[in-house]
Amino acid sequence: MAKIPCTHCQLQFDEEMMITEEAQGKTLHFCCKGCQGVYNLLQSEGLDSFYEKLGDTTLQPAVTQNSDLDKFDLEGFEKKYVTLHEDGLKEINLIIEGIHCSACVWLNEKVLHKTDGIIETSINYSNNKAKVIWDPDIIKLSKIIQTIQSIGYNAYPYDPKLQEERAVKTRKDYYSRILVGVFGTMNIMWIAIAQYAGYFTGMERESKDILNVAEFILATPVLLYSGWIFFKGAYYGYKNRVVNMDTLVSSGAIFAYLYSIYAMVTQTGEVYFDSVVMIITFVLVGKYLEVLSKKQAVDTLDTIMGSTPTEVTAIKDNVKSLVSVENIVKGDLLELKPGEKVVIDGIVKFGQGSFDESSLTGENEPVFKQEGDEILSGSICLDSVLRYEATKDASNSLLSSIVKLLEESITKKPRIEQLANQISGYFSSVILLIAIATFAGWYLYSHSFEQALITAISVVVIACPCALGLATPMSTLVGISVAAKRSILFKEATFLETMAKSDLLALDKTGTITEGRPSVINAEIFEGFEPSMLLALANTSNHPISQGIVRYIHDHYEKLDEISLENIKSIEAKGIEAVYTGKKIRGGNLAFMNESGINVSFDSHHSLFFFAIEDQLLGRFELTDTIRQNADKAIEQIKAMGIKVVMLTGDHEQSAKSVAQSVGIDEVYAKLLPTDKAALIDDFHAQGHIVVMAGDGINDTLALSKSDIAIAMGSGADIAINVSDVVLMDEKPESIYEAYAISKRTFRAVKENLAFSLLYNTISVPLAVLGFVNPLVAALSMSLSSLVVVANSMRIKMIRLKGK
């Protein structure tokens, strides 16, 4: 059967299943009504050049949205998201869903520009965020959202005041400061080359002075503007009585700068403006990278918050009304409609229904709730209308507490990093003390202020860039590239070090140890079984169990006829039924079969799927989540390194235990909510462990952000990948072992390098203190020591991994 692309979204589908339309002598094919609608709309608006710009990019099929738009015009919504300008214009920040390429951005902007009453729009392609300014006299917000939906995208608001504004501002600020720093450094370097040449071959005093002044002019803005961040850090450090890296950087830079001015004015000795700018620029770039990673996490956080409703249906004295979530108090009676997201925790009072709790537990199977059961915010009501009593208010409900905690952990530095800062703080104070002592000693000894200052500065300058400077980054850089070649992405260099020190690995079950999707492990087929019918039936549902059945049929049967079913009905949490050539066919779980009058009894601790035509049972399938290949081997190797392995899961105890047993994990924690997982990680911390956590879902995010090192699977939820420190692109469990091995090897190289540079410092600093260091010796010994460090780091590349 020929597969052809949909004219709008360009995804490939079977020709027979598609909607065809004749236009201008050509036959157009569409995969769904939504795509067809969007295509025609674009044609009539004269925006068809969209498809030219699109190129080969495929889109999501356009979904006809029918969510209620009225909520966008409600007062509570407006108060939360809309800002009113002085001139009566209104502004909102939106996240636009479904943007895949620059053509999508173009289309959205174009359509919004053409809409009357919209004064300004700008859409950011990198994070799909848009700012829209409109005239409330001409157009309503709901109409704007509708316009976006009509071309096949969806938009929901977010509150930029939360985090984003601040993050963007710091990012821009750092960027400008780096630009000035790089500009100054580059220009000073080529002047400095002339200086060095002059030092060795001789140079006229006049030329030297001119070069000195030029360097001074270039170095001043770098020190005062780019270096400002360090002065601020050092000042706060001083206020809190802490000596930190900032203190060393700023004092080194300031002293070198002041001395250089002195040398320039008195025309004696050498200037060190090049060291001033280099210290500042390099350390600044490192800080900037940290700021960048924070910004990304903020972007995804907004996506979660934006999709939560702002109003809920409350029932008071039998009158329904929409109430803003902030006004809900404990004890209020609320109503849930199918498809609604729960924002407030509560207990079901009337009715029953199934809930999708996948964002909380990671398990894909819907959970059935009835009177007296607790429902949690973040879950989605799937199939029925029910009423429940609020047991918490909005700000204490689970979902908002997760987001709140995440916000905190993003802005808070991990424990290990703080420790590293502390150590470099000690180092900095010692060097500063030595420099001060040197100054005092030399001044008393020689009574020459100049000589004392030169020697003291040479101590600071020599110690500052080299000791902690090159030793760590060089080997971590090599370590990161070795890891990247094995599709393990370390987001930051320091994570290698932390991971090497870790002694506890916490693994999530679904999606990490297992593949996260059920597959058939047992199938029993009775006479009259029609695989093509089952395939058609299972294909109508996106439920993971149905998808598992589809994969099974594709694997075991070849060349099946396409069948089109009628009257397809999907009964959430139970199954699917449809009619084919007058016969009723059904597929679903045990309860569904029994309810439909087909008597089956079967017991299994795996998920079950039955298939029946009319009253005849034709197939029984047992499905379970399969364990990833080599998971047991990888865990064994990790254990052999002396690392404790535990499993955390939202699944029930029985299945958790059986998975744990087959991969060799002894310690299992089951039935955990996201907050429980995070609390467990805290417990491990309290016991003195350094924790590595691997997970993939939104439900793991909180625990991931709490752990010292978070490993995410490459196909996991965006938010999980963003809060994580390491991403495994190939999703193999062996990669966790490899990540451990590589980080341990790297850490060894770091220690070797540090030992060497410490040795270098213990020799060079006393020499500097005694005044033996002149620029020539310093330059030679510095480059020599750097070479040693680089060569030692390169040895990491020769690492051998077990089983390779």
Add this chain to the structure above:
Amino acid sequence: MSGNTIILMLGISTLLGALGLIALLWGVKTGQFDDQSKFIDAARYDNVEDLRDAAMMDEKKKAREKKKKDHYMPAD
């Protein structure tokens, strides 16, 4: 090489470089680099239509301001 030549060369080149830097900083400040991908796309899809679009948006803004002036109602 005389000192004056060196001063002249250094001065002019640094000045030119500084002008470039200032332009870049202004660009960052006014948000022209906020979206890296769009920055490149602007070069790829540059055409008259976009220019017309921008002009249209400008006119819309002006029209609104004018309307507001015409219907200005002082607060009571």
